[in-house]
Amino acid sequence: MKKTRRLSKLLKSDCSQCSSCCRDIKVEVTDSDIERLLKHTDIPADKLVKLNSIAEVENEEENDWIKLSYGKRTMELNKRRNGDCIFLSNGKICITYKVRPMTCRIFPFCVVFNDEEKMVDLEISEVINDKTIKCKRTKGNGRSYKLFMSTAKQAQDEHKRFKKKLDEWNDLPVKGVKNDFLNYLGFKTSNNGSKNREGCEIRSVC
């Protein structure tokens, strides 16, 4: 009951642009997110994303694993040394707002639809519930429910397509390195994968 009240309150609230979610959380991305971002930046795909190792994720079961020659990884938007998203300017402004990843668009909610496109679950993000970040949304007009639901549906569809590609990659008999995976998704990288990535296996984050 408490959760439901909190959820409906959040749906009626406006983002205060406190930027906590651009600093303190990991933004998982799909190939569709990367594709949109690449049209608005000259950063190569391999600098745009970071592949995190098992030790850096909390719940192994809930992640989309990418099997590489040196272990399993998840794909997230890259961050600066101070933990800020690479697209956060002056600690406040998202310079890629119009093409920001789906995770950012639907934050702080997690929505699940069934095959008939009916919403079967709507939750507040774990990072809000476990107080990893303080989302300072303020009372306001809230989002257009229709627009929010269509964005959430798009996010789920794109994630499904990405997952299919991921499963195909993970079934390949020979695993490559980060750039091999990005090349497999169709992205150009600053070099061409394993042939030029000697020593990549010993890097903690590739």
Ligand code: SF4
């Ligand atoms: S892409 Fe924009 S909205 Fe998303 S985390 Fe980065 S700065 Fe924030």
Ligand code: SF4
């Ligand atoms: S943490 Fe909440 S209030 Fe702050 S920028 Fe993110 S969505 Fe907006």
